[in-house]
Amino acid sequence: MSGGDMAKPLLSHRSMEGDSSTPATGRTIGVLGSGDFARSLAVRLVCSGFKVVVGSRNPKRKAGLFPSAAEVTFQAEAVKKTDVIFVAVFREHYSTLCDLADVLAGKILVDVSNNTEINHHKESNAEYLASLFPACTVVKGFNVVSAWTLQSGARDGNKQVLICSNNQEAKRTVAEIAQVMGFTPVDMGCMSSACEIENIPLRLLPAWKIPIFLALGLFLCFFTYNLIRQVIHPYIREQKNKFYKIPIEVVNTTLPCVAYVMLSLVYLPGVLAACSQLYYGTKYRRFPDWLDQWLQHRKQIGLLSFFCAALHAVYSFCLPMRRSHRYQLIETAVKQAVEKKMNIWVEEEVWRMEIYLSVGIIALGLLSLLAITSLPSIANSLNWREFSFIQSTLGFIALVISTLHTLTYGWSRAFDENQYKFYLPPTYTLTLLVPCTVILARVIFSLPCMQQRLLRIRRGWEKGRYVKFVLPSATGEYSSGETSSNV
Numbered sequence: 001m002s003g004g005d006m007a008k009p010l011l012s013h014r015s016m017e018g019d020s021s022t023p024a025t026g027r028t029i030g031v032l033g034s035g036d037f038a039r040s041l042a043v044r045l046v047c048s049g050f051k052v053v054v055g056s057r058n059p060k061r062k063a064g065l066f067p068s069a070a071e072v073t074f075q076a077e078a079v080k081k082t083d084v085i086f087v088a089v090f091r092e093h094y095s096t097l098c099d100l101a102d103v104l105a106g107k108i109l110v111d112v113s114n115n116t117e118i119n120h121h122k123e124s125n126a127e128y129l130a131s132l133f134p135a136c137t138v139v140k141g142f143n144v145v146s147a148w149t150l151q152s153g154a155r156d157g158n159k160q161v162l163i164c165s166n167n168q169e170a171k172r173t174v175a176e177i178a179q180v181m182g183f184t185p186v187d188m189g190c191m192s193s194a195c196e197i198e199n200i201p202l203r204l205l206p207a208w209k210i211p212i213f214l215a216l217g218l219f220l221c222f223f224t225y226n227l228i229r230q231v232i233h234p235y236i237r238e239q240k241n242k243f244y245k246i247p248i249e250v251v252n253t254t255l256p257c258v259a260y261v262m263l264s265l266v267y268l269p270g271v272l273a274a275c276s277q278l279y280y281g282t283k284y285r286r287f288p289d290w291l292d293q294w295l296q297h298r299k300q301i302g303l304l305s306f307f308c309a310a311l312h313a314v315y316s317f318c319l320p321m322r323r324s325h326r327y328q329l330i331e332t333a334v335k336q337a338v339e340k341k342m343n344i345w346v347e348e349e350v351w352r353m354e355i356y357l358s359v360g361i362i363a364l365g366l367l368s369l370l371a372i373t374s375l376p377s378i379a380n381s382l383n384w385r386e387f388s389f390i391q392s393t394l395g396f397i398a399l400v401i402s403t404l405h406t407l408t409y410g411w412s413r414a415f416d417e418n419q420y421k422f423y424l425p426p427t428y429t430l431t432l433l434v435p436c437t438v439i440l441a442r443v444i445f446s447l448p449c450m451q452q453r454l455l456r457i458r459r460g461w462e463k464g465r466y467v468k469f470v471l472p473s474a475t476g477e478y479s480s481g482e483t484s485s486n487v
Ligand code: NAP
Pocket: 032, 033, 034, 035, 036, 037, 038, 055, 056, 057, 058, 062, 087, 088, 089, 090, 091, 093, 096, 112, 113, 114, 115, 142, 143, 144, 145, 146, 147, 148
């Protein structure tokens, strides 16, 4: 994007203030094509106060599909009546519009088209349109909005309309139209961004790919491990058929493992970043790409952790509903009656379960809070301190409480040799590995000597460099000084 491009605001002050006399309203807008997108666009434009003229190859047949306020006529007629024309036609049909080149000269063409594959063509559709009509000004826009969103109103869908063009004036005109229609125009710069804009609707959860694969990988590992311990081991060693455990019990012991480890993976990259800063004594050294990527995916990893924890809660609620559970209860009661046992109350077990459930509920509550505050609409209403308090401090507390939940679940099982099926330790001991490392590291970093050093580094101090620094003291006052690495 050129420097001058960004220098001017995309929207004039008049339109930003929502002035009813804005030049956008009341103007005539042309739409080429009479398909789904053209119809929805025409409806929305008419509702927003524009005059609409639709250019079709067969206006008689298509007129009934449009609101009566919109004029449906032949393509050439429509084009003559307006300066701004939305080209609601697929790229492969652009060349059929070449007959209109003379009447289109000097007009603004809005390319709304999408592709079927990412980077399908060498040049973007908008650049291709511009090459076919060199006498026109092409603006890329509205392709990220679906026909459904246009029909249902901007309030019911994505409000952002990404716009790019080499002509600032044309871009401003289209942005004004988008704003009057109730959308938020976003200036994406010059025409070279068109390709990126055209790829956006084709991307499938780009930020979620790595976290989802991570969660699936962890799920698969823990599921196999639990399957071996809970189903395969009793089958091989005692010829007991425990395969009924697979759909609920094995899944329910796997989900908390994934949730817990994923939660620790939200905080582990922060620890690694701090280690790197402490080791190199600077914050100006770039993190390796994998760490950068990891830091950027923390939100998605955290949300997936919450998702697994919520599923674990639902599965746990359903445990007593299972027929197998009822049979086991009756079996235990009968055994008790046969053995004439009156009191089966084990005080330690009762306390363990009470604490286990209580900390589990608190951990889930905190995770819900983290998930809610990561939603953009909520996050935007928080200032940086509030956001970092919730995501960093409360998140870390959630990790500590989840650790307590895991420890109360395990209790003394780690010391019981019967728990080592095929010499495999209980699953919960494995899950503790990463979270405990993270907690330990955070405790070490909170020691005054470490905290001070990290704080200095994060404020620009560098090992081996003689720099002036200003630091808040313990009392909150600022003290300044000069230092070098050897100080
Ligand atoms: P559509 O329903 O198939 O409509 C395409 C229209 O193009 C036809 O109705 C036709 O209107 C016109 N056309 C002009 N010359 C043509 C030719 N030679 N052969 C066939 N048709 C010709 O498609 P659409 O869903 O409205 O999509 C139109 C454009 O909007 C596409 O570029 C698409 O990528 C883009 N878009 C669509 C959506 C969506 O939700 N549908 C969302 C974003 C972007 P006449 O017969 O009246 O000439």
